[in-house]
Amino acid sequence: MHLLPADRAGHRTIDGHRVCEAIAGIGDTGRVRSWAERFGLLADPGRLALLLALHTTGPLAVTDLALATGMRDPAVSQALRLLRAAGVVEGERDGRVVRYRLTDPAVAEVLEHGVLGRAERAAGTG
């Protein structure tokens, strides 16, 4: 099983066969890139708090989200804009209020198994 791209052949290796195994584990580069972007959306405390709020209580308005997270309205709007562009959340207009909800099941899964899961055994509180 030789998965080494040609532009990297001819180099010295330590374990050799393990490299191919590692490449197989990494899998498609596009998928990795996609997930890196996804994780990037969760890498901001504000956005993560917004997503946690939306995940646990469902549809919420911008003002309430700002109140719950302590962020300014424009910051919340900006964060939601990114999340909306990534397809993670969706907003529904109800009069002059826009309620947002989580639409990406993959993100929900990560939040559930990661932040809200029992995985905190290694995370601690600080």
Add this chain to the structure above:
Amino acid sequence: MHLLPADRAGHRTIDGHRVCEAIAGIGDTGRVRSWAERFGLLADPGRLALLLALHTTGPLAVTDLALATGMRDPAVSQALRLLRAAGVVEGERDGRVVRYRLTDPAVAEVLEHGVLGRAERAAGTG
């Protein structure tokens, strides 16, 4: 249930009670911050590839990781430094070779349920 911090009281709200629910869902701010940093480590394609490789094939040397990911040796070293400082990976010296392995079960869980899980139904391949 009034979880609203005093510095935000007296403001107008849309749903009111839902705000407290959201705050409860967000939980401890320190945990959110901690997880945001954790996700930040996964937000780079290089680091994510490294972690995937370590997660699937176990202990790997820097050279092999560089070969598998297509990164330069210094870039791999730098990335591993960050991950080591965060307690996500650990390196064991074997002669002049240092083999790294994944030590954070929470990250492993996220990789398993996120990137490697069936959650790709929404991620696609590109």
Add this chain to the structure above:
DNA sequence: TGCAAGCCTGCACAACCGCGCAGGTGTCGT
């Protein structure tokens, strides 16, 4: 119709981050 509320946008600033290059340290083989 006039006013207030809710939400969105543009702009400019500062900070951070990842990368590549060059050079250093410790270890193994001859």
Add this chain to the structure above:
DNA sequence: ACGACACCTGCGCGGTTGTGCAGGCTTGCA
């Protein structure tokens, strides 16, 4: 002891990102 190898570090650059402020647009209410 000498050279080669594996790994680490400092420095500087370019790109990206989060943030605050001020202002505009749509909607609801009196």
